[in-house]
Amino acid sequence: MTEKETRYKLTGKILYPLEQKEFLEKMKAFKGKNIKLHRPFVAFLYYYGVRISEALKILKENTKVSSSYLEVDIGERLKHSKRTPPLVIRINRPYVHEIAELIEEREPEERLFPFHRVTGWRVVRRSFKRYPHYFRLNRITDLFERGFTLTQIRNWTGLSLQSLEYYIGIVDIRKIGKAI
Numbered sequence: 001m002t003e004k005e006t007r008y009k010l011t012g013k014i015l016y017p018l019e020q021k022e023f024l025e026k027m028k029a030f031k032g033k034n035i036k037l038h039r040p041f042v043a044f045l046y047y048y049g050v051r052i053s054e055a056l057k058i059l060k061e062n063t064k065v066s067s068s069y070l071e072v073d074i075g076e077r078l079k080h081s082k083r084t085p086p087l088v089i090r091i092n093r094p095y096v097h098e099i100a101e102l103i104e105e106r107e108p109e110e111r112l113f114p115f116h117r118v119t120g121w122r123v124v125r126r127s128f129k130r131y132p133h134y135f136r137l138n139r140i141t142d143l144f145e146r147g148f149t150l151t152q153i154r155n156w157t158g159l160s161l162q163s164l165e166y167y168i169g170i171v172d173i174r175k176i177g178k179a180i
Contacts, residue, residue: 017138017145018046018130027095030127038123040102041113043095045124045132048087049139049157051078052120052132056113060106067091070100077158084158137167144171 023046030039044055054074064071064086073086091100099112106112113120124132136157143153144167153164 017141018128018134024094026128032123032126036098037102037113037115038127039095040098041120041123042127042135044099044113045135046138047089047093047096048072048074049136049143050074050087051136052117052124053078056111056115056117056120058112060103060108060110060112063103063112065091065100065103070096070103074158082158084155087156137170140164140167141170144168 027039027043030042032038041055044050044058045052048055054077057075058072062073062075068091069088070091071086071088074084076083089096091097102112120132124130124135128134140153140157140159143156148156150161150164153159153167154161157164
């Protein structure tokens, strides 16, 4: 069975983004042995919408923490080797301070999330009953729904226009459903 078949078998193909209310409820109920590491990992996936492998390769020096923002240079993206500008989120968003605290604890050249891809999958599956790429779907769909342009979303995600068509379709279907 392929990875794609496994994730759909476990959760079904998810077509609707995670509402922030549900995200906050699940983060509050988050359990596990290593909550100081795993909860910031899930928050990182949720806010940045990166691939799990992109998150796992982030080093301390790829980050910058200020009083207002958390900036992360993802580097070369895994597909098509596209490099995107550093991604910035506000530090006052829920659970972003946990990511910032983790960054401060790390030594230079140390990975922000020093665990294996399989562990990342387990953390997301256990806490959210989802697969890690779901957070990417969620972020991209959310950006389209908020009215960001195709160019802006391409610059954030590193995706091609062809790849973004799927997400545009989801947003269009949701808009039609809300209008009927």
